[in-house]
Amino acid sequence: MSKTPLLEIEDLCARVADKEIVKDFSLTINEGEVHAIMGPNGAGKSTLSYVLCGKPGYEVTSGSVRFKGKDLLSMSVEERAREGLFLIMQYPVEIQGVPVTTFLKHAVNAVRKHQNLPELDTMEFIKTVREEGKKLGITPDMLKRPINVGFSGGEKKRLETLQLAILKPSLAILDEADSGLDIDALKVVAEGINAERNEHNALLVITHYQRLLNYIEPDYVHIYADGHIVKSGDKNLAIELEKNGYAAFVKEQ
């Protein structure tokens, strides 16, 4: 049985402030797959995730991206999100005065409205959030606090994971999800993400350490340098990379 493609990137070129960062990048992610993109610092890995999510200031100059068969690049940031694209951010921003639960409720209902589903009942919603939160070590008290305000790096990543668990996107991009995490927090976050995996969704893990891949096991590992994939392989590529460093692959250019 052939696999159903979720994300199809073809010859994508993009720039930030007139600097070409993504160059002829191509990648297809099918349902049920986990892809890891690894590359040295400053290779533009985060740029790739922002381009896919449509962040203002990131300009696509050529190429195409299809998400569930639809033209992703013509969609607004929020449309991409509502279609099921989710970015676990490296540095989630703080919003004063907006409790986690309130924020999540707005997000869930925006997605549901897009899918022509009725708004969630508030009591039901709070119950679900608390249950999911508990699995990630997020207390009801934390849910009442303004989103990301005064949370530690680990807590912020757990909140990102909670949102993933509630919004249930088709494709989640993890942008350096392990930065700022100690090993215990990393395990909790990875377990949270793994629990959401099924045969219809997919993960794109962007990282420069192999460490995270011990907990979220990739089907494919791609080495990213100079704006595109220079080598692809299975999870052993990541181990090799950890041993020999990026230099060997970048030199191949």
Add this chain to the structure above:
Amino acid sequence: MDNKQQTPEILDESGDKYKYGFTTDIASETISKGLSEDIIRQISLKKGEPDWLLEFRLQAYRYWQQMKEPTWAKLSYDKIDYQDLYYYSAPKQKVAPKSLAEVDPKLLSTYEKLGIPLKEQEVLAGVVAVDAVFDSVSVATTYRAKLAEKGIIFCSISEAVREHPDLVKQYLGSVVPYTDNFFACLNSAVFTDGSFVYIPRGVKCPMELSTYFRINAQNTGQFERTLIVADEESYVSYLEGCTAPQRDENQLHAAIVEIVVLKNAEVKYSTVQNWYPGDKNGKGGVYNFVTKRAACRGENSKISWTQVETGSAVTWKYPSCILQGDNSVGEFYSVALTNNYQQADTGTKMIHIGKNTTSKIISKGISAGHSDQTYRGLVRVSPNADNARNYSQCDSLLIGKNCGSHTVPYIENRNKSAILEHEATTSKISDEQLFYCQQRGLDEETAVSLIVNGFCKEVMQHLPLEFAIEAAKLINISLEGSVG
């Protein structure tokens, strides 16, 4: 002079979202334009006032003629021609209404449109007693019998002058003397109505008291005057709401609120000010020059001002606390939102006179569009005010590139034991915050409203619940068109 107002509804014509912009076609009785001793005598005569009140008005008028309109505020507006205004306009009633059944149904339907639970049966279902001031005259005060049982007086100030002259005479002008400032002086000369509240000793008012102000007639200044007296050990929570029709010319509103708080008493005063702000190009709108002041005269007395200011083309307003009694407490919680070409110069004054007095100022200013906003506040500690304490926090949020925000705090301390803290921040809604919200599926407008409401939360939580919900909606409406 009879004067039938016939302005068609002009809602949404200019793409504005001011839902209170309708006018009511109702016969009104006005005194001819302009201001003179003669006009003031006519107003007083129409209202059947005692001589002492006429004398008070005339003294104020004579004093006002010597005064100059203040120019220190950071506001610019066309010069007001005080001779080109009507100073008295009242919905025409043959006989004073004895119950709501006798009030003009058109007037009641206006209030219904405004969402005021004026009808007796609706009021009975709620917990709010309402006094509604239409143009200059108080139209109906609901729920009075129930309040009277507790000895609470809640009526129009005109009625209070007739029925409780000693109380009015004792307190009127005692917190805001007519010499206070230009606009207060003008109000003292020409005020036509407003609300009066007296809470007797030891009584906790069992419900929120509410006044609703509405300017309807054209070219009419509204000069209402509110006087609240909380006797020893008493408590009252008072709400004030305001709207006006959408008109191309500017309307003048110069009100006074005086509050007297005696020993161990507490007054909570909440305002949602939504006078017509003008259209998106800055045409029309209400000029709002208001003097609000509370005197905490007794020990342990407390006043708390909470205001949500979204309306008016020009706002000049500094609800103040005179902390005379030892251990008295003053609080000021404010959200001011300006959009398009609105201007607001607003803040508070905390005057510490008694010992161990404390005050708190939380001001949240949101500027969008081409609007300009200034927080202006004074904290003064007198030589005898030992151990005075003030905490001030002024936060400004800017939306877009064309608005302005200014903070002008004045601190005058004459006592070494005072502890005064002032914090101020200015921020913009960042692109990162917007992207974060949008990445979770929120559109830009929802994201901005969420961020703004989060910014105001500390103030909004001091509003009574129903009022807070209304205020949050109002903020969202006022923000429309501010992004993109």
